[in-house]
Amino acid sequence: xxxxxxxxxxxxxxxxxxxxxxxxxxxxxxxxxxxxxxxxxxxxxxxxxxxxxxxxxxxxxxxxxxxxxxxxxxxxxxxxxxxxxxxxxxxxxxxxxxxxxxxxxxxxxxxxxxxxxxxxxxxxxxxxxxxxxxxxxxxxxxxxxxxxxxxxxxxxxxxxxxxxxxxxxxxxxxxxxxxxxxxxxxxxxxxxxxxxxxxxxxxxxxxx
Numbered sequence: 001x002x003x004x005x006x007x008x009x010x011x012x013x014x015x016x017x018x019x020x021x022x023x024x025x026x027x028x029x030x031x032x033x034x035x036x037x038x039x040x041x042x043x044x045x046x047x048x049x050x051x052x053x054x055x056x057x058x059x060x061x062x063x064x065x066x067x068x069x070x071x072x073x074x075x076x077x078x079x080x081x082x083x084x085x086x087x088x089x090x091x092x093x094x095x096x097x098x099x100x101x102x103x104x105x106x107x108x109x110x111x112x113x114x115x116x117x118x119x120x121x122x123x124x125x126x127x128x129x130x131x132x133x134x135x136x137x138x139x140x141x142x143x144x145x146x147x148x149x150x151x152x153x154x155x156x157x158x159x160x161x162x163x164x165x166x167x168x169x170x171x172x173x174x175x176x177x178x179x180x181x182x183x184x185x186x187x188x189x190x191x192x193x194x195x196x197x198x199x200x201x202x203x204x205x206x207x208x
Contacts (some may be wrong), residue, residue, distance in 0.1 A: 004164050007077045011089075011160055014070035015153040018096060020063045022150045025099075025143035033136050041124035044132070045117065052111045068096055071153065083163035088156035095149035099142045106138040 032051075036044050075089045110131050117127045 010074040011157045017063045017067035019150040022146035045124045085156045092149040092152035102142045
């Protein structure tokens with residue numbers, strides 16, 4: 001398979017999966033958590049426990065892990081490209097890894113603590129207080145980090161497209177204009193040659 005095609009496919013896949021992950025975290029930041037924030041303590045704890053279980057599915061893992069793997073693949077495929085794409089892929093990879101660190105160091109441990117509280121929480125207000133503020137704050141951070149990573153990959157994809165684009169030939173209108181210029185030049189040359197051979201050509205008598 002063409003190397004340029006593999007580069008484009010890896011970049012597109014990395015851009016798509018990182019964008020989906022960024023959208024997921026952003027959705028939690030501006031919709032899910034503000035909505036749950038208006039609920040009572042028991043509802044909040046129960047809802048987050050169920051969400052944390054439901055989100056561990058194949059689609060989420062494909063996007064979450066796939067974004068990292070595809071970005072690494074894009075990086076390796078562009079190591080010697082020299083088209084200005086590589087720095088943007090590196091920046092995206094660093095940001096995506098930062099999101100992984102935040103998730104593994106903060107959000108996942110908080111989710112595990114919430115799960116250990118069990119189905120029948122004796123004091124949901126205490127559990128919520130220990131969980132909500134920190135989880136929400138760091139989710140916003142990882143949403144921003146992943147969004148910037150997505151933007152970097154999108155720009156890298158644009159640069160790759162510009163670098164590999166095939167130049168298009170001039171349009172038909174330009175060809176036609178050029179042809180008319182050549183025809184006019186030829187016609188003027190022929191007219192001059194006729195007049196030099198017969199100086200009287202062009203008089204009213206000759207034209208009649």
